[in-house]
Structure formats: structure tokens, C-alpha cells
Amino acid sequence: NAGVTQTPKFQVLKTGQSMTLQCAQDMNHEYMSWYRQDPGMGLRLIHYSVGAGITDQGEVPNGYNVSRSTTEDFPLRLLSAAPSQTSVYFCASKQGALGDTQYFGPGTRLTVL
Amino acid sequence: AQKVTQAQTEISVVEKEDVTLDCVYETRDTTYYLFWYKQPPSGELVFLIRRNSFDEQNEISGRYSWNFQKSTSSFNFTITASQVVDSAVYFCALSGPGTASKLTFGTGTRLQVTL
Numbered sequence: 001n002a003g004v005t006q007t008p009k010f011q012v013l014k015t016g017q018s019m020t021l022q023c024a025q026d027m028n029h030e031y032m033s034w035y036r037q038d039p040g041m042g043l044r045l046i047h048y049s050v051g052a053g054i055t056d057q058g059e060v061p062n063g064y065n066v067s068r069s070t071t072e073d074f075p076l077r078l079l080s081a082a083p084s085q086t087s088v089y090f091c092a093s094k095q096g097a098l099g100d101t102q103y104f105g106p107g108t109r110l111t112v113l
Numbered sequence: 114a115q116k117v118t119q120a121q122t123e124i125s126v127v128e129k130e131d132v133t134l135d136c137v138y139e140t141r142d143t144t145y146y147l148f149w150y151k152q153p154p155s156g157e158l159v160f161l162i163r164r165n166s167f168d169e170q171n172e173i174s175g176r177y178s179w180n181f182q183k184s185t186s187s188f189n190f191t192i193t194a195s196q197v198v199d200s201a202v203y204f205c206a207l208s209g210p211g212t213a214s215k216l217t218f219g220t221g222t223r224l225q226v227t228l
Contacts, residue, residue, distance in 0.1 A: 043216070
């Protein structure tokens with residue numbers, strides 16, 4: 001099992017550019033989520049999905065879109081990158097039962113100039 | 114609303130010292146789950162432990178131990194005989210009862226263990 005994988009590992013964008021951060025898991029987990037990590041702020045939830053075809057917003061969704069067409073994949077799209085989106089992005093997944101542990105991918109470090 | 118407070122921003126200890134990382138949480142749920150994650154310098158998030166609100170038993174795993182006290186809403190983490198490899202940022206997190214309940218993270222405690 002590869003677990004949760006994320007690509008790319010590093011990315012530099014210019015303001016206004018768009019891109020997609022990829023996330024995949026091979027554990028057949030129903031629940032997937034995206035977090036961003038900023039210095040001194042811990043991790044904050046951007047979007048999450050409880051299953052294929054179902055997505056919802058977290059606490060900091062503005063500027064990001066997601067879709068969940070398969071159980072395995074949960075891409076995060078930045079529509080028009082802004083310097084405020086410079087961060088480390090983590091994808092996570094869990095089985096979906098009550099209190100299940102979320103397992104995190106290795107992260108993507110994004111810089112927006 | 115849920116909240117997790119890790120008041121210690123940074124801790125420095127010398128190898129072999131014991132160290133306790135504090136975690137205080139707030140929630141209105143009667144069923145909830147507490148977690149600790151480790152983030153080493155390489156950046157990944159490593160799951161350490163999960164505890165549900167019904168189980169106040171303390172847990173020990175090698176040099177790691179966790180003290181869960183509902184009366185004080187705390188879930189503290191102790192490393193005994195710390196080692197340089199324990200140097201990392203440690204996050205405490207809380208989730209509620211629903212299957213879609215999000216993880217609320219504290220701001221983390223950076224532990225530096227030196228020789």
C-alpha cells in the first residue's frame with residue numbers, strides 16, 4: 001500500500017495562475033480531506049469529501065475547488081493563485097467510521113509569487 | 114465550536130530528560146476523539162495515538178505515554194528519556210462524533226532535543 005500520495009511535492013506559481021494539487025489513496029477510504037498548514041496556525045480544513053460525488057467546505061474554502069469522481073482521487077484546484085495561498089497543503093483520508101484516524105499524505109509546498 | 118490549545122510553542126530539553134507536552138481542548142460534544150500527530154523535520158504528519166472520550170485509561174507505548182483527564186479537558190503527552198530523534202513538532206487534535214467531523218488542530222509544540 002502506498003497510502004496517501006500527493007503530487008507535486010513543491011510548486012511555485014505566479015499570482016493569477018491556476019493549478020491542481022493531486023491526491024490519491026489506495027486504502028479504499030471513504031473520507032478524504034485537504035488541509036493547509038501555515039506557521040503558528042496549525043492545520044486548517046479547506047474541503048472534505050465523505051464519498052465519491054460528495055464534497056463540502058471546511059473552514060477556509062475560498063479560492064479552492066474540489067471534486068471527487070472516484071473513491072481514490074481528491075484533487076484540489078486553485079483557480080487564480082494569490083500570495084495568501086502560499087502554504088503547505090496536506091491531503092488526508094480515513095475509513096469513514098466514527099472517530100477513525102486520518103492518515104496524511106507527504107504534503108505539497110506551494111509558493112505563490 | 115471545538116478548540117485545541119497547545120500553550121507551549123517551543124520546548125528545548127537535553128537528551129535523556131523527560132518532557133511533557135500539554136494539550137487542552139474545548140468541545141460541547143459528549144462523544145469526541147483526541148489525537149496526537151508528530152511532524153518531524155522532513156515534514157510528514159505521523160499518527161501517534163487516538164483516544165475516545167469514553168476511555169480515560171492512560172496509555173503507554175515505549176517511551177511515550179499519554180494522560181487523558183476529562184475533568185480538566187486535557188490530553189497531555191510525555192516522552193520519557195527523550196532522544197534527538199524525538200525532535201519534531203507535535204500536534205494535538207480533536208474530532209467530534211460525526212463520521213464527517215473534521216479534525217481541529219492545536220498550533221503545535223516544537224520540541225528540540227539536544228545532546
